[in-house]
Amino acid sequence: MNVRSYPFGPAAGLEIDPRYGRLRDDEPLARVKLPYGEEGWLLTRYDDVRVALGDARFSLAQAAVRDTPRLGPQRMGAILTDLDPPDHTRLRRLLAHAFTVRRVDQLRADAERLAAELVDELEKAGPPADLMTALAVPLPGLMVCELLGVPYEDRDHFQELTAAFMSVTALTDEEKIARLGELAGYLAGLADRRREHQEDDLISALVIAQEDDDRLTADELVQLTVLLLGAGYDSTACQIANSVYALLRFPDQLELLRSRPELMPGAVEELLRWIPGQEAADILPRYALEDVELSGGTVRAGEPVLLAKHAANRDPRRFPDPDRLDVTRNAKGHLAFGHGPHHCIGAQLARMDIQVALTALLTRLPALRLAVPDGEIRWRAGMAMRGPVALPIGW
Secondary structure, three states, X not given: OOEEEOOOOOOOOOOOOHHHHHXXXXXXXXXXXXXXXXXXXXXXXXXXXXXXHHOOOEEOHHHXXXXXOEOOOOOOOOOXXXXXXXXXHHHHHHHHHHOOHHHHHHHHHHHHHHHHHHHHHHHHHOOOEEHHHHHHOHHHHHHHHHHXXXXXXXXXXXXXXXXXXXXXXXXXXXXXXXXXXXXXXXXXXXXXXXXXXXXXXXXXXXXXXXXXXXXXXXXXXXXXXHHHHHHHHHHHHHHXXXXXXXXXXXXXXXXXXXXXXHHHHHHHHHHHHHOOOEOOOOOOOEEEOOOEEEOOEEEOOOOEEEEOHHHHOOOOOOOOOXXXXXOOOOOOOOOOOOOHHHOOOOHHHHHHHHHHHHXXXXXXXXXXXXXXXXXXXXXXXXXXXXXEOOOEEEO
């Protein structure tokens, strides 16, 4: 059996290694060995990845007790991602009481105000500017702070701590553990204050969230909040910057979106589909609880699978001409936010942030362009999400 070393190599910008396409066509169930842990199967076809995400025969909880295939010495896991139903269902249901569509919709006006203020500062300073520091990072960071109820004076330090959540190899294990411990302590203190004096924020809603006689424990509340930070902050900042970069690479799509702003919601879905958000396959392997037949063969009970969602989102069996960015495409069903019981609970907040950021930029900055040659853009390394270190823009 041919066992490949994985990942294939450093991710270059938003390019997808052509080996994913070859495996998708010829070997959709490919044996791989990561730097740490046991061997596993790499899934690259849309239908197979979707099954592994949503089928109860695949378990995330098993990963908590196995030597999982992984990129670093520390296993990546979190409270919701280390559980299967019904334990996962219980926490998800309690979280849903606090993290509602209504609550996200109420934040849209705040997001539009913040985006307008950030673009005001951009225009005042004049070009060139770094999109990451000027808009892509502060907007979702401030929105997560608004959502949780983090006091204004704590926000810079708070955002430093949250960056540790998305590190894979950029920080040492000791550095990451120390920062996450400090973050957990901060959130526990914030929750204690909300138990005494509730406000209209997510922490307060989590404190009082109840299903029959069931409530979140103090530890569950902190762990869930940390997980929401990972879903709603760093990944969204990267997606905003990556979306701008992608549109600048395809100026016909940029102009189409500028001339037809009603396309924005669908365009954001297409950008989520087209952009390979992660550097490699999903960092959370699933384990088969029984033999499962997939398009490339059988995954035996007890074997782990790694899900290349970015390759699945480019599967021509699901999305015709998948390598073409088309803001008029119906990209419904893409897997950027996952699928099934572990579908990202912060998806609506991320969508809203991206829509608001792109609308503000396209409306306010005519002739938006890259301020440096494409080859001079530096890309992040050692982080779960792809994205530029800085994205110099002009207008």
